[in-house]
Amino acid sequence: MGAAHTTTTAQSPPFRSRPRDGNSWKRILARWQLYALLVPPLVYLALFKYIPMYGVQIAFRQFLPSKGMTGSDWVGWRQFDRFFHSNDFWTVMNNTIGLSFYHLLANFPFPILLALSLHYVANKRFKKTVQMVTYAPHFISVVVLVGIVMQVLDPRVGIVNHVLERFGAEPVNFMGKAGLFQSIYVWSGVWQHVGFSCIIYLAALSGIDPALHEAAVVDGASKIRRMWHIDLPGIMPIAVILLILNVGNMLDTGFEKVLLMQNPLNQQTSEVIDTYVYKVVFQSVAVNYSYASAIGLFKSCVNLVLLVAVNQIARKLKTTSLW
Known part of the structure; x- marks a missing residue:
């Protein structure tokens, strides 16, 4: 038996990796339909994310439409200093x-x-x-939602x-109570x-192996135990990724909803960066595009720092991270 096994092992051919096709374009053309699906998102990123970054320089200039972007005077950090x-x-x-964290x-x-709950x-x-x-x-517009909230909470006709x-x-x-706005x-x-x-x-719960639940049921585990030891660990990578992305948008509170819910009585706690920019910059006599761009760039930089920091924490905790 040992000799036969040795002979069979000796005669088996060694494993060889499949040679790579040096012509990458042939592989791309053979599967062009899949690569064509990448075109719309790449065009979107280029048009609305990367090309507009050229206009970031407006934050460091005293922009005047008559002089153009490059012809306007360079003022450095003046717009940021004004905001700070x-x-x-x-x-x-x-x-x-406070509103974002809440x-x-x-x-x-x-x-x-x-x-x-729905899974069970x-x-x-x-x-x-x-x-x-x-x-x-989710498909109700922001205007309709705010209208519903105001009607429900109205002091005269509201059901509450x-x-x-x-x-x-x-x-x-x-x-009208500032402390209740948030x-x-x-x-x-x-x-x-x-x-x-x-x-x-x-979707993540549906991808968990049913054999894990079957084994847990055989061992007498309750639904709460199965949620804690099987379901939560199974969806934790997705939850961490979504948490990191949400922290990356920490300062984006939503301009429309805040502005629609805002009034002079609750403005003390409802004034956020987006509504401040709208009122100070775009409701003034002379629209200051540079000041608005500086505040937007500052907000984006803070979001980027938070995104990188939370991602690094996730990596140190040896959980799922973006990179």
Whole structure:
């Protein structure tokens, strides 16, 4: 037996890697349909992401449309210094960071919880109904959403105040209280986007090996144990990637929704970078494009620093990272 085994092993041909075709263009032309799918996103990136970076120099100039981009006077860091030393700088930064952090903490766990809950629903009709009900608000426009929020929270005709009056409480002007603005903004966003955001987690859960659950059921594991030891580790790489991307957009709070919900009574806590730029720059007599570009560049740099920092932390913790 040993001799026969030795003979068979000796006669087996050595493994040879398949020789590579030196002509890469032939391989590309043979699969041109797949490469053609890359053209639209590459064109989009070039037109709307990379070519506009040429205009970043406006932030370092006193831009005048009559002189053009390169003909305008170079002023260096003057526009940034103006923003950093403005009276509203710390108020705007505190509101932006506080609102963004609150939004991240509230919006990150709920899609995961909803996906885990739907994953274990046995009744398919009930599951589809819940999915439809939770997905639908995502397609409501921001203007309609803010209108719904204002009607629901109206101190005279709002259903919330009618319920409070039933219990003997006084009507509350929710939109007029500065301390409630962030909570109204964040939780209305959770209601609108939680169903749509859980789609990617449902897709990740469907990719987990069913044999792991079968073995856990045989061992007597409950659903909570299976969620904790099988489902959560299975979707954790996706969750980490989404968390890193969300942190990379930390200062992008959403201009339209904040502006529509803003009023003089809650402006103390609702004034963020985007609305500040709109009011100071574009509602003034002379539009200052350089000042707006400087603030936008500063916001992008902060987002980039946060993205790199969180990605490095993820790498040090030996979890999934972007690079």
